[in-house]
Amino acid sequence: MESEEPDNNAAETPVDWPYSGWIPTAVGRLSFRHIGDTDFPERAEYANRVDAGDFRYIVVRQYRALSDALFPSLTDTISNRSGRFVFVLTARSDQKTSNNDARIVGSVFIVPDFKPAPVAGSPGMSGQGEIASKADEAIKAINSNRSYGPDRSPEGECASIDNYLVHHTPIRIAFALSRDGVVRIAKPAFTDVELGGKSIEQAKARGVDYERYLAEQAYFFLRDVAHAHQHHEPQTDTLLGLQETDPADIEWRNRLLFALHHHVIGQRRQGDPETLTRTLGVIAYARAFEACSGKGLQGKKLVQFENDSLAQSVATSVRACEIRALETERRRAHGRAMAIWASVAVISILAIFVQPRLNLHEAEAFPRMYAISTVFAEYIVVAIGIAIMLPLAVAWRNWARQVDNRVGSMRNTLRAPLYFNSLKVSLAYIALGLVLIGYGISVYFPVIRPLVSGLLMALFAPQIE
Amino acid sequence: MLHYIAAIPAFFLGLLLIVIGLSGFRVDRTEAGKNRARIDSWTDILMGRVRPKDDWMPDSRVQCGMVYNRKEHRLEVSGRLSVESLKRGIRRAG
Numbered sequence: 001m002e003s004e005e006p007d008n009n010a011a012e013t014p015v016d017w018p019y020s021g022w023i024p025t026a027v028g029r030l031s032f033r034h035i036g037d038t039d040f041p042e043r044a045e046y047a048n049r050v051d052a053g054d055f056r057y058i059v060v061r062q063y064r065a066l067s068d069a070l071f072p073s074l075t076d077t078i079s080n081r082s083g084r085f086v087f088v089l090t091a092r093s094d095q096k097t098s099n100n101d102a103r104i105v106g107s108v109f110i111v112p113d114f115k116p117a118p119v120a121g122s123p124g125m126s127g128q129g130e131i132a133s134k135a136d137e138a139i140k141a142i143n144s145n146r147s148y149g150p151d152r153s154p155e156g157e158c159a160s161i162d163n164y165l166v167h168h169t170p171i172r173i174a175f176a177l178s179r180d181g182v183v184r185i186a187k188p189a190f191t192d193v194e195l196g197g198k199s200i201e202q203a204k205a206r207g208v209d210y211e212r213y214l215a216e217q218a219y220f221f222l223r224d225v226a227h228a229h230q231h232h233e234p235q236t237d238t239l240l241g242l243q244e245t246d247p248a249d250i251e252w253r254n255r256l257l258f259a260l261h262h263h264v265i266g267q268r269r270q271g272d273p274e275t276l277t278r279t280l281g282v283i284a285y286a287r288a289f290e291a292c293s294g295k296g297l298q299g300k301k302l303v304q305f306e307n308d309s310l311a312q313s314v315a316t317s318v319r320a321c322e323i324r325a326l327e328t329e330r331r332r333a334h335g336r337a338m339a340i341w342a343s344v345a346v347i348s349i350l351a352i353f354v355q356p357r358l359n360l361h362e363a364e365a366f367p368r369m370y371a372i373s374t375v376f377a378e379y380i381v382v383a384i385g386i387a388i389m390l391p392l393a394v395a396w397r398n399w400a401r402q403v404d405n406r407v408g409s410m411r412n413t414l415r416a417p418l419y420f421n422s423l424k425v426s427l428a429y430i431a432l433g434l435v436l437i438g439y440g441i442s443v444y445f446p447v448i449r450p451l452v453s454g455l456l457m458a459l460f461a462p463q464i465e
Numbered sequence: 466m467l468h469y470i471a472a473i474p475a476f477f478l479g480l481l482l483i484v485i486g487l488s489g490f491r492v493d494r495t496e497a498g499k500n501r502a503r504i505d506s507w508t509d510i511l512m513g514r515v516r517p518k519d520d521w522m523p524d525s526r527v528q529c530g531m532v533y534n535r536k537e538h539r540l541e542v543s544g545r546l547s548v549e550s551l552k553r554g555i556r557r558a559g
Binding site for chain 1 (some may be wrong): 468469471473475476477479481482483485486487489492496497500501504507513514519523525528529533534536538539542545546548549550551552555
């Protein structure tokens with residue numbers, strides 16, 4: 001079960017590093033200094049320091065909520081599952097950081113939310129809280145020391161936490177990250193053999209290569225801590241995945257380029273300015289990857305894409321979309337201005353011509369108008385409540401119509417109808433919505449009823465001359 | 466009193482469900498067909514067991530995670546439609 005530990009200094013071979021991927025960097029040189037400085041998906045605790053010998057040491061700890069259930073807090077609790085994991089990265093540069101070829105080599109440790117049983121004669125597994133607390137202690141120690149003694153150096157702290165994690169965490173995945181963003185990942189090593197065996201067996205039944213799947217989770221974590229997601233939704237983790245390393249070290253690069261261009265072509269068909277503009281960023285990534293890959297291929301050719309023409313074409317589409325959006329906005333603004341103008345005109349007429357007539361002396365001359373104003377005055381609190389609720393409801397409905405605005409559970413609720421092009425599903429949502437609105441109105445109806453009936457009476461009851 | 470407090474979120478939630486129900490009419494048929502092929506039953510949607518395409522090409526329509534099954538002591542594959550899929554599914558038909 002446990003995989004061989006790869007030699008970090010060996011050449012990249014499919015045996016040592018069966019999986020290869022790329023952490024996007026538009027400039028072609030990944031900033032190692034920023035590894036760990038991330039808020040996605042949650043704030044990471046990290047230490048990232050260079051010691052007196054010019055070697056970089058990194059420890060990152062992050063909690064990651066990985067369950068994709070629609071309402072995880074409900075269904076995962078009922079089914080005794082947990083999507084909350086602790087990921088810890090320990091790494092160091094394999095050469096002095098001043099060397100351009102220096103890589104970051106280390107391991108990603110994955111800890112599920114379990115309560116390990118004590119094992120006689122062995123250190124046994126530690127729970128999430130204990131692992132996180134040990135990692136945080138190491139991070140704090142590395143960050144707080146300005147000068148390092150021989151026993152308190154970042155190297156010592158890093159080695160100490162690494163040694164602890166090797167013996168106390170169930171899954172370890174080795175990796176090597178190059179300056180150009182290329183990351184090599186080893187097969188996962190399961191310290192908890194039972195966990196590994198059961199996970200692989202269950203995944204195999206569903207047709208999934210679990211070792212690769214788990215390596216990919218480590219890659220997503222590395223990408224989140226080393227890269228800021230700027231040209232796609234941060235949750236869209238599968239835009240770039242891991243590829244299997246090939247002996248010539250070129251096929252996986254071609255596949256990665258295909259994947260980037262596949263994404264670009266898909267996004268071009270969306271037709272909104274934001275998506276198209278982000279697509280330009282992905283084309284820039286494709287160019288950067290071509291450039292960094294081209295350097296080390298010794299004459300072997302990557303598949304060619306006309307990225308200049310593609311970028312030009314996308315930029316033209318962006319402009320066309322912007323013009324269309326401006327035209328739509330102009331029409332809407334015109335409509336809004338007309339509506340405001342009409343409202344102002346009506347209110348002005350009422351204020352200028354009617355209001356002076358509406359007094360006790362003139363009440364007999366305008367009995368219906370007087371009756372309406374009397375009802376509003378009598379139920380002024382209810383009238384103010386309705387006046388607040390109505391615009392709020394309209395604003396909420398407009399806000400909810402935009403997919404981008406829907407977050408968390410709202411977004412998850414939307415996911416369900418997208419599997420079924422079915423009238424029944426849509427009608428079920430509408431019916432449930434009407435029931436809830438009906439409940440809301442029925443609760444407040446006794447409060448609203450006097451105002452409504454008073455207004456109806458004022459408007460339609462026959463006036464006594 | 467409790468009813469008065471509960472009625473306001475119920476009203477707004479109801480409004481949201483109606484908006485979502487109406488946007489359901491605009492779901493792209495082709496996309497819905499592809500999405501259905503990723504699940505075996507509606508419980509897969511609820512439990513987050515949507516399958517990504519098993520291919521070397523990354524499947525950006527599904528975001529992939531994992532869960533730990535405490536009862537069975539194993540890790541399980543997890544997945545659901547990505548945010549970009551939501552936009553694609555609704556907008557293209559609009």
